[in-house]
Amino acid sequence: xxxxxxxxxxxxxxxxxxxxxxxxxxxxxxxxxxxxxxxxxxxxxxxxxxxxxxxxxxxxxxxxxxxxxxxxxxxxxxxxxxxxxxxxxxxxxxxxxxxxxxxxxxxxxxxxxxxxxxxxxxxxxxxxxxxxxxxxxxxxxxxxxxxxxxxxxxxxxxxxxxxxxxxxxxxxxxxxxxxxxxxxxxxxxxxxxxxxxxxxxxxxxxxxxxxxxxxxxxxxxxxxxxxxxxxxxxxxxxxxxxxxxxxxxxxxxxxxxxxxxxxxxxxxxxxxxxxxxxxxxxxxxxxxxxxxxxxxxxxxxxxxxxxxxxxxxxxxxxxxxxxxxxxxxxxxxxxxxxxxxxxxxxxxxxxxxxxxxxxxxxxxxxxxxxxxxxxxxxxxxxxxxxxxxxxxxxxxxxxxxxxxxxxxxxxxxxxxxxxxxxxxxxxxxxxxxxxxxxxxxxxxxxxxxxxxxxxxxxxxxxxxxxxxx
Amino acid sequence: xxxxxxxxxxxxxxxxxxxxxxxxxxxxxxxxxxxxxxxxxxxxxxxxxxxxxxxxxxxxxxxxxxxxxxxxxxxxxxxxxxxxxxxxxxxxxxxxxxxxxxxxxxxxxxxxxxxxxxxxxxxxxxxxxxxxxxxxxxxxxxxxxxxxxxxxxxxxxxxxxxxxxxxxxxxxxxxxxxxxxxxxxx
Numbered sequence: 001x002x003x004x005x006x007x008x009x010x011x012x013x014x015x016x017x018x019x020x021x022x023x024x025x026x027x028x029x030x031x032x033x034x035x036x037x038x039x040x041x042x043x044x045x046x047x048x049x050x051x052x053x054x055x056x057x058x059x060x061x062x063x064x065x066x067x068x069x070x071x072x073x074x075x076x077x078x079x080x081x082x083x084x085x086x087x088x089x090x091x092x093x094x095x096x097x098x099x100x101x102x103x104x105x106x107x108x109x110x111x112x113x114x115x116x117x118x119x120x121x122x123x124x125x126x127x128x129x130x131x132x133x134x135x136x137x138x139x140x141x142x143x144x145x146x147x148x149x150x151x152x153x154x155x156x157x158x159x160x161x162x163x164x165x166x167x168x169x170x171x172x173x174x175x176x177x178x179x180x181x182x183x184x185x186x187x188x189x190x191x192x193x194x195x196x197x198x199x200x201x202x203x204x205x206x207x208x209x210x211x212x213x214x215x216x217x218x219x220x221x222x223x224x225x226x227x228x229x230x231x232x233x234x235x236x237x238x239x240x241x242x243x244x245x246x247x248x249x250x251x252x253x254x255x256x257x258x259x260x261x262x263x264x265x266x267x268x269x270x271x272x273x274x275x276x277x278x279x280x281x282x283x284x285x286x287x288x289x290x291x292x293x294x295x296x297x298x299x300x301x302x303x304x305x306x307x308x309x310x311x312x313x314x315x316x317x318x319x320x321x322x323x324x325x326x327x328x329x330x331x332x333x334x335x336x337x338x339x340x341x342x343x344x345x346x347x348x349x350x351x352x353x354x355x356x357x358x359x360x361x362x363x364x365x366x367x368x369x370x371x372x373x374x375x376x377x378x379x380x381x382x383x384x385x386x387x388x389x390x391x392x393x394x395x396x397x398x399x400x401x402x403x404x405x406x407x408x409x410x411x412x413x414x415x416x417x418x419x420x421x422x423x424x425x426x427x428x429x430x431x432x433x434x435x436x437x438x439x440x441x442x443x444x445x446x447x448x449x450x451x452x453x454x455x456x457x458x459x460x461x462x463x464x465x466x467x468x469x
Numbered sequence: 470x471x472x473x474x475x476x477x478x479x480x481x482x483x484x485x486x487x488x489x490x491x492x493x494x495x496x497x498x499x500x501x502x503x504x505x506x507x508x509x510x511x512x513x514x515x516x517x518x519x520x521x522x523x524x525x526x527x528x529x530x531x532x533x534x535x536x537x538x539x540x541x542x543x544x545x546x547x548x549x550x551x552x553x554x555x556x557x558x559x560x561x562x563x564x565x566x567x568x569x570x571x572x573x574x575x576x577x578x579x580x581x582x583x584x585x586x587x588x589x590x591x592x593x594x595x596x597x598x599x600x601x602x603x604x605x606x607x608x609x610x611x612x613x614x615x616x617x618x619x620x621x622x623x624x625x626x627x628x629x630x631x632x633x634x635x636x637x638x639x640x641x642x643x644x645x646x647x648x649x650x651x652x653x654x655x
Contacts, residue, residue: 099552099602100579133572209568209579212553245585245624246565 004070019061019072020048030074031083031112033090033198034150035062038268039159045090045150047112049082050074058082080116087116093128093173094199095145096121103200105213109148128173136166136177137185139205139272140194144176147201153177153193160269161189161359177201188354188361191275192268195258204275207256215241216255222437222447223257224322224430225273225280227364229439230266232274233258234431234450252451254278254431265443271361273353284414286426287454293420298456302466305408305423309338309467312389312406318344318381320394320410321366323460324435325444328368328375330461331393334468339391341376345369346394362440367430371438392421393460410460427460428453522616529610534593536613537586537625538633540605547631549605551581555597563590564597584630588613589623609633 002013006023013022018041023030033045043063050061053071058079061072073079091113098104121127130144149168154177157166165185169178179185194204218233235255237243242251257277259270273280289301296304309315317339319331347365349355356363372378381401391408392399399407399419409421412429432453436446453459484490508516529535540548549566556564569582597606617623 099554100550132575133578209551209570212557214557215553240562243565245587246567246583 002066002068004066004068004072006072007074013066017066019050019059019064019066019070022066023061023072023074028074030061031108031116032062033108033148034152036152036155036196039152039155042151042155045148046086047083047090049079049086051076051079083112084116087112088118088122090148091117091121092123093130093145094148095127097146100209101146101200102203102208102213103197107200108198130176133203136179136202137187137190139191139275140185141203141205141208142177143201143203146199147177148199149175149177150198152196152198153202156189156193156196157187160192161187163187163189165190166193188271188273188357189269189359191272192259192270204256206275211237211255214238218258218260219450220260220446220448221430221450222367222445223270223274223277224367224437225271225277225365226360226362227367227369227440228266228360228362229367229437229443229445230270230274230360231260231262231445232270232277233260234278236450254281254450262445265439265445266360269360271354271359273361281429281431285429285454285457286411286414286424287456289426289456290420290424292422298425298458301423301425302463305425306467308389308406308408308422309335309391312387314340314387315389315391316340316342316381316385316387316405317391318342318393318397319372319376320344320346321364321369321372322346322394322430323368323372324430324433324447325368325371325375325438326435327460327464328371331464332375334464335391336376340379340385340387342379342381343369343372343376344381344392344394346396364440367437367439370440370442374438393427410458410463412457425463426457427463428457432457433459522614525611529612531610533610533612534595534598534608535611536588536609537591537597537630538607538609539584539627539630540607540633541631546577547581547584547605547627548603549581549584550577550603551579551584552602554600554602555606558596558600560594560596561587561590561592563587563592581627584627586625586630587623588615588625589620606630 002015004011004013004022006019006026006028009026009028011022011026020030020032020035021037030048030050032048034042035048041063043060046060048061049058051073052059052064053073090109094109098107098110101107104110132143132145134142134144136142151168154166154168157163165180165187167178167180168175170176191204194202215238216235217238218235221232221234223230223232234257237251237253237255257275259266259268259274261268289296289298291301291304315338317331317335319328319341321344345364345366349363349365354361387405389406389408390402391410393410395411395413396415397409397411399417399421407421408423410425410427412427430447431450434447434449436444438444505516508514542548551566551568553566556566563586565585566581567583568579570578571580572578593608595608598608613625615623
């Protein structure tokens, strides 16, 4: 432990920490652009300058190791003056188009400009023009005019994702971010740099101009893309900003998915598949209960399923790896003792997808396989086990291997089938229920309901309760 | 005597006789009616009745906050850059904007695809005009065509809002289109 004074407050810092880290940890705010807790220290933005008693010049606090008895001032007049000067430098060629910038509202540059910037540009020279809306990858647009060259994105590809696909080229005023020319940018973690960018230079093509960020609110959820179960923020429209004329369906739409920091599971990152979680959830849904391919009410479908269950001699259940722990417990409680339980993997790695790496992505593309195996074992389904009824729970199911057995199917998404299930009950997606998944390491991650489920869609737990009663 | 209610009238004999008071009342309303009729027939000002909604009033103050208009650039395109400042500042949540991207126009990559104002909610405070950084929305003195049988008709769409040709150019003139890129990526 090292004791130092920041703004006349005695602060305890760890060995090897920097002044900025110690200050942030104790709730003292020092502005910073290029510093990020998970990246190396670049010290190039110079907005974090602080005054160290006994030293003639201001020091960048992100690159200043704590020493015992150090005295730091973070808001003296000369520090504020230095910050104002740095802001003038940084915004010298910044286009100042916050009105049409998607980052506005969560932009560091905007926040600091309100505090330290001039209301009008005092530069006499015209602003430097640089390329706008340059495709840095099919997913990301680069606006070089807005870039402040903090190099966070470059350090991210070097240190976290390891793809080394970005770099800063040219010198001085002409410096700009550039991708590797020899290959398209295919970093599976590339979308993290959009959130990492302290200004609006890197823009998500998917979220571009969809909504201003202050209309949205994040809900904590869990990515279902693989068995890592990363924490994500799912951004839905804030209740106060619900739309009426532009369409009610816009209020039930996920605008974007961003990582939620979770030190135990994913840190501050998720992979591109996680950023696309809302597209995965936005596929065509099953919304209507069916009996043998014809439309039925929920009660009819449930009583038919109950009849089939009562008539079956040796029923089997295929349990989804997308089910939450709570639903699995409900299933075990109600039907588990009556049926032979098999586990199934809903999704396999698709072609072109990264199967597994040593950062986040796991080979098993289902979130709760660990939970299913812990509760029911991992008996795989085989065709010739002679069951006359199969309760299939989960998506991406082909009925052909079920043979002549009757099929009760609980699913969320549509899938083309050769034959109809005897009873089909639509169930909610992860966005429409609360619960928890157990990831491959056995860590439980909880998710919260983002939207209400559509009217005829059922919660799987309720269905089991009614079937078992 | 205790009154039944606080402003119960105390009528004299003349009022209690009823018929004379009725005639007096008819004289008042009839006088106003024929006076109005005479003014209207002779095209004089000061008639108390107006033919709502057919009549377009001519005596709005020049700075009356009436219906909204979206100003246009010289090439006829909407000046709005879809920054949503008006929608954000609107205390009645009456404005909804759907944005679209156009990367070919370097000065205006963002533009409204749909810009709609709910006149069933609008309180005509003029905050949207104040908030607009581009002088893209203004209020003219004429009021919008309100009466309708369906409240969904009270949404003013972008076509309607742009249906305004000013006699002079809007205050903010954009730079003429020039080559926006100094250096181009390979």
